[in-house]
Amino acid sequence: MSKNKKIILSALLLALLIILSRFLSIKTPIMKISFAFVPTMLCAIWLGPKYTVLINVLGDIIGATLFPTGPYFVGYTISTAVAGFIYGMILYKKDSNSYTDKQFLIRLTISTVLVAIISNMFLNTLWVSITGGKAFMVLFWTRLPKQLIMIPIHVIVVFALEKALRKPFNKYLRSEND
Numbered sequence: 001m002s003k004n005k006k007i008i009l010s011a012l013l014l015a016l017l018i019i020l021s022r023f024l025s026i027k028t029p030i031m032k033i034s035f036a037f038v039p040t041m042l043c044a045i046w047l048g049p050k051y052t053v054l055i056n057v058l059g060d061i062i063g064a065t066l067f068p069t070g071p072y073f074v075g076y077t078i079s080t081a082v083a084g085f086i087y088g089m090i091l092y093k094k095d096s097n098s099y100t101d102k103q104f105l106i107r108l109t110i111s112t113v114l115v116a117i118i119s120n121m122f123l124n125t126l127w128v129s130i131t132g133g134k135a136f137m138v139l140f141w142t143r144l145p146k147q148l149i150m151i152p153i154h155v156i157v158v159f160a161l162e163k164a165l166r167k168p169f170n171k172y173l174r175s176e177n178d
Contacts, residue, residue, distance in 0.1 A: 014055045014062075017036055029132065031146055039055070041087055044088040056083065057084070073131055075126070086118065090110060
């Protein structure tokens, strides 16, 4: 894929990420439910870890600057960068035949579980604890059921979406015809 296509695709995924995370999400003081994982995971599959970390960090900074829901805290940016790196390292398909659907499903499950544990459960709970002044373990156990529910949802949604977008992506974006 040409560099121009990568930049354009990154910009579209970044815009989608900001819209899904800032406008189409349910927020409570201790957790947020949204479909912002979709552009992040598609970027990881199509563009790899560098672009995924970049759109996640830019999405967090731009979203917090233009559409704040509270004061900016760099910890959440670190969490989203870690999540983007994990997804990018595990899910990136260098070419259209990198791995089978079964291998993709296994990679998708592993990356989703790792992000749920490292970024969402540990890091984000730590940041909520620091910014909200609440006990870490109380928040951890409060946030655990949401993560357990969201893991299969993330896997099913991204697997179905990637499979549906695979042919158009390979036809229009993976080809070197500009």
